[in-house]
Amino acid sequence: MYPKSFEYLRAKSVDQALQYLKDNEGSRVIAGGQSLLPMLKSRLYQPTVLVDINFIPELREVKLGSNGDLRIGAMVTHYDVIENSTIRENAPILSSTAENIADVQIRNRGTIGGSICEADPSADYLPTLMALDARVVLKTTESSREVKVEDFIQGPFETLAEDGEMLVEVIVPPSKANYRVEKYARRKADFAIASVAAIVSLSKDGKVVDARIATGAQQDKPHRLREIESALKGKASKSVNLEAIIGPATEELEPLDDLHGGPEYRKHVLRGMLSRMLGDLLSGKEA
Amino acid sequence: MTRMVTVNLKINGKQYSEEAEPRLLLVHFIRDALKLKGTHIGCDTGHCGACTILWDGKPVKSCQILAVQAEGANIMTVEGLEPEDGKLSIEQESFRENFAQQCGYCTPGFLMMTRYLIRNNEEMTREEIREKLHGNYCMCTGYQQIVDAVQDAQRKYFATKK
Ligand SMILES: Cc1cc2nc3c(=O)[nH]c(=O)nc-3n(C[C@H](O)[C@H](O)[C@H](O)COP(=O)(O)OP(=O)(O)OC[C@H]3O[C@@H](n4cnc5c(N)ncnc54)[C@H](O)[C@@H]3O)c2cc1C
Ligand code: FES
Ligand code: FES
Numbered sequence: 001m002y003p004k005s006f007e008y009l010r011a012k013s014v015d016q017a018l019q020y021l022k023d024n025e026g027s028r029v030i031a032g033g034q035s036l037l038p039m040l041k042s043r044l045y046q047p048t049v050l051v052d053i054n055f056i057p058e059l060r061e062v063k064l065g066s067n068g069d070l071r072i073g074a075m076v077t078h079y080d081v082i083e084n085s086t087i088r089e090n091a092p093i094l095s096s097t098a099e100n101i102a103d104v105q106i107r108n109r110g111t112i113g114g115s116i117c118e119a120d121p122s123a124d125y126l127p128t129l130m131a132l133d134a135r136v137v138l139k140t141t142e143s144s145r146e147v148k149v150e151d152f153i154q155g156p157f158e159t160l161a162e163d164g165e166m167l168v169e170v171i172v173p174p175s176k177a178n179y180r181v182e183k184y185a186r187r188k189a190d191f192a193i194a195s196v197a198a199i200v201s202l203s204k205d206g207k208v209v210d211a212r213i214a215t216g217a218q219q220d221k222p223h224r225l226r227e228i229e230s231a232l233k234g235k236a237s238k239s240v241n242l243e244a245i246i247g248p249a250t251e252e253l254e255p256l257d258d259l260h261g262g263p264e265y266r267k268h269v270l271r272g273m274l275s276r277m278l279g280d281l282l283s284g285k286e287a
Numbered sequence: 288m289t290r291m292v293t294v295n296l297k298i299n300g301k302q303y304s305e306e307a308e309p310r311l312l313l314v315h316f317i318r319d320a321l322k323l324k325g326t327h328i329g330c331d332t333g334h335c336g337a338c339t340i341l342w343d344g345k346p347v348k349s350c351q352i353l354a355v356q357a358e359g360a361n362i363m364t365v366e367g368l369e370p371e372d373g374k375l376s377i378e379q380e381s382f383r384e385n386f387a388q389q390c391g392y393c394t395p396g397f398l399m400m401t402r403y404l405i406r407n408n409e410e411m412t413r414e415e416i417r418e419k420l421h422g423n424y425c426m427c428t429g430y431q432q433i434v435d436a437v438q439d440a441q442r443k444y445f446a447t448k449k
Contacts, residue, residue: 001331005289008309008355030353037351038332040310050309052356079345103422104400106333108345109352188421189334 003040007049014168017053018141021164024049029166031075031114034106059113059168062086070172074113078102081112090174093199096287097128097181103189113167119153119221121256122191126153126222127214128181129170131197137169146171155220177201177210179287180277183217184269186260192217193261194269200232200281208232208240208282213274218255218266225249228274237282246274292355298323299367307354314338316354317364325365325395329424336423339396340364346403348422365395368402377443378402378436387436389427396423397433405441413438 009024011017021027026048030036039045053059059075062084070090072081081087081098088095101107101115101124115125116136129149136152138145138161149170152160161167179199183192195216201209211232216222227249232240255266291306298321305320317323317340329337331350338349341363368376375383378401388394397420404411404419411419416437417430425433 002312003310005308005310007289008292008353010355010358030356033353033356034333034351037312037353041331050353054356055358103336104403104419105336105339105346105348105422106351108342109347188418 001041003037004043004046006047008052009049010052010055012055014056014058014139014166015141017051017056018139018164018166020049020051021166022141024051027051029053029117031117032077032110033114034102034110035114035118035120053166064090065171068174070174072112072170072172074167074169075111076113078107078110078112078115082107090176091132091172092287093128093132093175093179093181093197094125094172096179097124097197100124100181100183100192100195106189112170116149116152116170117159117161117167119155119157119159120191121156121219121221122193122195122217123222124183124192124195124216127195127216128197129172130214130222130224131199131212132172132175133212134173135171136167137171138165139168140164140166150224153221175199178281178284180281182273182277184273191260194218194266194273195222196270196273196277198274198277198281200278202237202282202284206237206284208235208237213278215270215274218253218270220256225274228278232278232282237284240282242275242278242282246271246278250274294354294358296357296360296362298362299364309353309355311354312350313340313352313354313357314349316357317349317362320354323364323366327392327395329392329396334422334424335393336396336400337393339399339423341399341403344403346400363399363402365398368398376402377447378405378440381436381440381443382433385432385436385439387428387432393423393425393427397425401437401440404437405444408441410445411438411441 009020028047030050059073061073063071078098078101134149135146181197183195198213200211203209211229213225231245255263294307295304327337329335333351339346340349378398416434
């Protein structure tokens with residue numbers, strides 16, 4: 001399978017990449033290429049120019065901001081997200097999430113920025129980044145803005161990124177609270193049929209101080225389950241009746257229907273995961 | 288006609304400088320331009336792992352990368368495994384002794400994974416080996432002998448370190 005012909009431009013810096021994107025109508029960024037190559041081969045995308053951002057060292061950096069926020073470059077690979085000690089210490093849920101993505105080879109090449117920009121409804125990072133209240137930094141030759149991941153993802157394969165705009169960084173507020181992140185798929189390398197990322201902190205006397213829960217592979221985009229979050233917050237963890245919360249809170253969901261799983265099945269799997277994962281978190285079991 | 292791009296890269300220790308059309312996949316470049324036919328194409332969608340090569344020491348799927356992106360890369364293909372002409376590497380020897388191949392189509396990919404895994408992990412359990420190989424499909428063996436071979440290769444590799 002061959003993509004349609006295109007020109008190839010290798011950017012050496014963020015500024016050069018942004019200039020290339022601006023100067024070439026119909027251009028597109030290539031990051032790890034793990035989602036893009038299949039799109040090019042099937043000719044769903046037919047860019048005139050590909051701007052390669054693999055040769056820009058600053059996009060591979062992981063830093064801690066002065067306020068403690070993690071700043072992860074767009075080209076940090078899934079492999080690096082698993083291995084990087086700064087990420088592991090400050091947002092362990094993110095490293096655990098990357099372990100669930102695809103396989104060894106694809107994790108060596110695929111990037112966090114590429115996965116976010118692809119906006120696949122089943123992408124593993126998205127629920128986790130939403131639960132973490134993460135933001136992305138988007139740049140053009142003229143502008144720079146920060147957008148919450150939750151707002152950035154608009155629908156299947158749709159984001160707020162405009163022509164000429166590039167994702168340069170992911171900002172993650174640190175979270176060391178207890179968490180669970182799981183994906184359910186028929187085979188491990190497959191995209192999820194249901195996925196859940198949950199962060200729950202309990203006070204010393206067992207009250208739920210904070211609960212942030214998101215799900216993916218359900219609707220046209222991953223999203224927070226705020227009804228469940230608010231039903232948990234402030235409650236004594238021992239007194240929570242999870243079934244009574246999860247049932248109604250997921251009633252309105254209209255999950256995806258594709259060859260990996262129908263809507264009823266997806267919802268059934270989701271409810272099972274929520275009940276088990278939140279049950280563990282409420283009982284204070286460490287991951 | 289789109290502009291051709293010169294790609295300078297190292298494969299199995301040898302330096303190459305070749306022109307490539309931007310849309311050319313790395314796997315086709317390796318097989319057709321450089322005539323290294325050991326790397327196979329199974330699915331062309333990133334699933335089967337037959338096209339696995341080592342890129343700066345780490346396994347990647349060469350059907351999921353453009354040749355022009357390999358500028359400056361240091362690549363190893365299955366041809367690079369043999370320590371010297373006519374001798375088999377630890378990985379090849381272990382696959383042979385454990386009957387870990389039947390038709391052999393998937394084997395180059397599994398061998399490259401084995402080269403990487405046995406050197407970059409503590410002693411792996413069978414479960415861990417299966418987990419790390421799930422990006423490689425084999426339609427013949429049922430995987431049992433492949434797991435045997437990887438375990439055997441790791442034992443042999445560790446023995447050379449003692
Ligand atoms: C066989 C297979 C199995 C997979 N399984 C999983 C899985 O289980 N879970 C999962 O989450 N993912 C999975 N993936 C997808 C994988 O995680 C990809 O790595 C990821 O989705 C895309 O990252 P990339 O760096 O390869 O981006 P690319 O493919 O290079 O880019 C993806 C899209 O984003 C755009 N883009 C990329 N970077 C930027 C940027 N910085 N600024 C603006 N636009 C940008 C590109 O133009 C393109 O449209 C799988 C992929 C394959 C091939
Ligand atoms: S041919 Fe590359 S993964 Fe199958
Ligand atoms: S030996 Fe035939 S596909 Fe693996």
